Amino acid sequence: MTELTMAKAINAxxxxxxxxxxxxxxxxxxxxxxxxxxxxxxxxxxxxxxGRVLDTPLAESGIVGTAIGLAMRGYRPVCEVQxxxxxxxxxxxxxxxxAKLTYRxxxxxxxxxxxxxxxxxxxxxxxxxxxxxxxxxxxxxGLRSISPATPHDAYWMIQDAIASNDPVMYxxxxxxxxxxxxxxxxxxxxxxxxxxxxxxGTEVTLVGHGxxxxxxxxxxxxxxxxxxxxxxxxxxxxxxxxxxxxLASVQKTGRLVVAQEAPGNVxxxxxxxxxxxxxAFYSLEAPVLxxxxxxxxxxxxxxxxxxLPDADRVLEAVDRSLAY
Amino acid sequence: MPDAAKPDATTQDPVRLLDExxxxxxxxxxxxxxxxxxxxxxxxxxxxxxxxxxxxxxxMALQRQGELALWPPLLGQEAAQIGLGxxxxxxDFVFSSYREHGVAYCRGVAPVDLLRVWRGVSVSGxxxxxxxxxSPQVIIGAQALHATGYAMGIQNDRERxxxxxxxxxxxxxxxxxxxEGDVNEAMVFAATYQAPVVFFCQxxxxxxxxxxxxxxxxxxxxxxxxxxxxSARVDGNDVLAVTAxxxxxxxxxxxxxxxxxxxxxxxxxxxxxxADDPTRYRDPAELELWSARDPIQRLRAHLESRGAFGPxxxxxxxxxxxxxxxxLRAGCIAMxxxxxxxxxxxxxxxxxxxxxxxxxxxxxxxxxxxx
Numbered sequence: 131m132t133e134l135t136m137a138k139a140i141n142a143x144x145x146x147x148x149x150x151x152x153x154x155x156x157x158x159x160x161x162x163x164x165x166x167x168x169x170x171x172x173x174x175x176x177x178x179x180x181g182r183v184l185d186t187p188l189a190e191s192g193i194v195g196t197a198i199g200l201a202m203r204g205y206r207p208v209c210e211v212q213x214x215x216x217x218x219x220x221x222x223x224x225x226x227x228x229a230k231l232t233y234r235x236x237x238x239x240x241x242x243x244x245x246x247x248x249x250x251x252x253x254x255x256x257x258x259x260x261x262x263x264x265x266x267x268x269x270x271x272g273l274r275s276i277s278p279a280t281p282h283d284a285y286w287m288i289q290d291a292i293a294s295n296d297p298v299m300y301x302x303x304x305x306x307x308x309x310x311x312x313x314x315x316x317x318x319x320x321x322x323x324x325x326x327x328x329x330x331g332t333e334v335t336l337v338g339h340g341x342x343x344x345x346x347x348x349x350x351x352x353x354x355x356x357x358x359x360x361x362x363x364x365x366x367x368x369x370x371x372x373x374x375x376x377l378a379s380v381q382k383t384g385r386l387v388v389a390q391e392a393p394g395n396v397x398x399x400x401x402x403x404x405x406x407x408x409x410a411f412y413s414l415e416a417p418v419l420x421x422x423x424x425x426x427x428x429x430x431x432x433x434x435x436x437x438l439p440d441a442d443r444v445l446e447a448v449d450r451s452l453a454y
Numbered sequence: 455m456p457d458a459a460k461p462d463a464t465t466q467d468p469v470r471l472l473d474e475x476x477x478x479x480x481x482x483x484x485x486x487x488x489x490x491x492x493x494x495x496x497x498x499x500x501x502x503x504x505x506x507x508x509x510x511x512x513x514m515a516l517q518r519q520g521e522l523a524l525w526p527p528l529l530g531q532e533a534a535q536i537g538l539g540x541x542x543x544x545x546d547f548v549f550s551s552y553r554e555h556g557v558a559y560c561r562g563v564a565p566v567d568l569l570r571v572w573r574g575v576s577v578s579g580x581x582x583x584x585x586x587x588x589s590p591q592v593i594i595g596a597q598a599l600h601a602t603g604y605a606m607g608i609q610n611d612r613e614r615x616x617x618x619x620x621x622x623x624x625x626x627x628x629x630x631x632x633x634e635g636d637v638n639e640a641m642v643f644a645a646t647y648q649a650p651v652v653f654f655c656q657x658x659x660x661x662x663x664x665x666x667x668x669x670x671x672x673x674x675x676x677x678x679x680x681x682x683x684x685s686a687r688v689d690g691n692d693v694l695a696v697t698a699x700x701x702x703x704x705x706x707x708x709x710x711x712x713x714x715x716x717x718x719x720x721x722x723x724x725x726x727x728x729a730d731d732p733t734r735y736r737d738p739a740e741l742e743l744w745s746a747r748d749p750i751q752r753l754r755a756h757l758e759s760r761g762a763f764g765p766x767x768x769x770x771x772x773x774x775x776x777x778x779x780x781x782l783r784a785g786c787i788a789m790x791x792x793x794x795x796x797x798x799x800x801x802x803x804x805x806x807x808x809x810x811x812x813x814x815x816x817x818x819x820x821x822x823x824x825x
């Protein structure tokens with residue numbers, strides 16, 4: 131066991147992947163000499179050289195589009211999009227190209243490209259720096275989308291993403307970058323697309339991903355003080371979603387609250403809610419409830435506490451669920 | 455002696471080695487690059503152009519008869535495409551748009567495979583790695599980045615292992631694509647990393663209905679200089695000039711000289727696709743002007759002037775064209791519809807639990823019908 135911040139854990143995972151396979155390349159803006167604006171790639175250019183860790187021109191479509199060409203030449207590029215809100219100039223290359231290329235090649239070629247996306251709020255930044263765009267990509271066939279909540283998962287899941295022969299969107303909850311946690315460098319634990327019960331309980335199930343998992347655990351602690359037993363599930367994979375642990379939990383608790391930083395309209399949380407309603411109707415004692423960011427642009431930093439679900443908003447939904 | 459080919463003067467006339475009557479123009483710079491093109495090789499280029507024109511005409515006819523959903527014709531662009539296609543080595547790699555039937559033909563793609571996408575039975579026509587040519591791109595200009603990335607890969611491979619062949623990636627696109635961000639980003643990346651990629655822009659004067667004047671106020675070949683990329687403007691209806699200019703750019707890229715850009719000035723004689731009606735936006739006089747610059751007639755006149763064109767060549771090429779067209783038609787009509795469950799195939803390279811579930815659900819749904 132080693133204690134690492136999430137940023138250091140991802141760095142260690144990238145280093146392990148670079149060392150294990152010489153076809154792995156890192157590409158992005160400021161990732162080389164500077165080590166990335168969040169220092170996630172710190173030291174990797176010095177260790178592996180500029181042929182493996184490429185500082186690129188400032189063009190997100192260019193980064194993803196050239197990564198596709200490199201993949202056709204046998205490389206396994208890992209692209210960093212500097213901030214969540216900067217991903218849209220690369221949207222066509224991700225959704226119209228990368229996502230569809232295995233299908234377009236009728237399986238004769240795979241496209242093992244990873245897109246790393248620091249995402250989410252809680253950092254008090256300006257517009258385009260606190261968004262949660264994961265639903266766009268979870269909606270797109272041909273992509274896989276995952277998001278770790280802990281340093282341990284961050285370390286292993288980045289290596290899983292790079293090893294996958296499919297394109298993987300790897301969403302990094304940037305508000306958790308400097309939080310420390312135990313990383314077991316020997317035993318990986320859950321697989322890339324498994325969701326996982328991170329706290330057991332009996333009365334209400336809470337589901338979330340990324341930075342929201344810490345909020346849900348905090349809510350569960352408060353609920354326990356009030357005598358309510360809450361189960362918390364870390365989704366980990368946003369596409370495909372692993373429903374089995376959620377179904378098993380809901381069969382036990384009969385109640386489900388889904389929480390996320392992203393706007394609720396047509397979101398990953400909506401998909402979880404709809405699917406559980408379809409597949410576990412007779413187990414439910416209350417409607418599935420969602421706690422989300424509002425359907426507004428991400429607000430100015432002084433208002434982010436209004437927008438981002440916190441433990442109180444989650445507990446208010448728990449209370450509403452229990453009232454049925 | 456002044457060089458009539460005017461190689462670098464991109465704001466002036468394009469490089470031309472055959473005039474409109476097939477007479478050869480001397481060029482100190484370009485003649486050595488095509489010195490190997492003897493009567494036999496020229497007859498080969500003639501046959502390629504006649505055959506691809508016939509394949510294209512058959513594609514048009516098959517669409518009109520309801521056998522294809524759509525067809526984007528290359529009529530008029532044969533010299534640009536065959537000149538490029540025949541200048542490449544088998545280990546080079548082409549990333550094209552949807553109109554490069556002539557380039558695909560040169561890469562060894564079976565004519566019937568050119569039709570698969572347009573018949574609606576598949577999203578691709580061939581195995582890219584067998585042909586050294588990616589599946590044609592529909593999003594305008596997107597493939598320029600893929601070509602650049604592939605070229606960065608060649609460069610990286612060669613740095614790791616100098617025995618790696620000095621292959622070149624080629625991006626084919628049209629005048630309309632010059633306005634797309636991806637083409638411009640591709641030129642930035644290619645110049646920055648000095649990647650071995652050749653950008654081959656067929657300026658066929660129109661992006662559907664929009665004339666090239668709507669995309670640019672300067673000749674397209676003037677733009678790459680701003681990216682630090684050497685550029686040439688060539689008469690795209692002159693197969694000798696296209697061959698020479700492409701060979702020059704390929705050699706420079708192979709030798710570590712970085713990317714190159716070629717504007718092949720040509721004309722789309724037909725519609726954008728079978729769904730288009732060019733009479734709504736094109737002056738018939740313009741069509742007449744370009745008919746007089748026909749690339750096949752020009753090469754034929756040149757062969758005649760060399761005493762290398764006779765009834766024997768004409769008849770053998772015509773017979774070969776008839777045969778290819780008949781095989782193409784039969785192959786198109788015999789193409790089976792895909793199986794319903796193909797919808798779910800190859801979306802991912804590895805198993806995907808939720809898609810597997812949808813496939814099983816659909817199979818069960820299909821099984822519920824009484825046969």
